[in-house]
Structures are given as C-alpha cells and as structure tokens.
Amino acid sequence: MCVQERLGKRPFVTENDCVGLGPGSLEEDDIVMIPEGAEVSYVFRHDKVAAKYVLIGDTYVDGIMDGEFLERSAGLEEFELV
Numbered sequence: 001m002c003v004q005e006r007l008g009k010r011p012f013v014t015e016n017d018c019v020g021l022g023p024g025s026l027e028e029d030d031i032v033m034i035p036e037g038a039e040v041s042y043v044f045r046h047d048k049v050a051a052k053y054v055l056i057g058d059t060y061v062d063g064i065m066d067g068e069f070l071e072r073s074a075g076l077e078e079f080e081l082v
Helices: 068-072
Strands: 009-013 019-023 031-033 041-047 052-061
Touching: 019 041, 031 052
Parallel strands: none
Antiparallel strands: 009 019, 019 052, 031 041, 041 052
C-alpha cells in the first residue's frame, strides 16, 4: 500500500492529461472544478437523479493550481453550489 492510499487519496489523470491526487472515492466521470475565489480545486460528482453536483473532496492537480487553469481554459461555466 502506497502512502497516498493510506491517506485516503489516489492519483488520477483528467481528460486533458492533467495529473492529480484526489479523494480515494474518485469515479471515472467525476469533475474537477475550481470555484471562483477558492485556493484549491475540488472534485464534484453529478447526481443526475437530484440534478445537482455533489462535493466529493479537495484535490491537487498539477499545472492548474496557480492560475494556469484560467490561461488554458476553454471557458468558464457558471453553476450554483448549495
């Protein structure tokens, strides 16, 4: 067992080939988002039945943590967190 697994974290790669470390409960269709004003990125899961996003946990994604995400992002999407 690696150190990350003991901490409840697991490595992942996004569709855009970014490497990250997130919650151990990550699933394939989870979404990494950086809410405006947040200092870290978060993983959300779309609950299609309830038609909302559910917070899974915080994450580290190499190459997007210091504003690089906005520089290479195709655009911003607005949604409401409840």
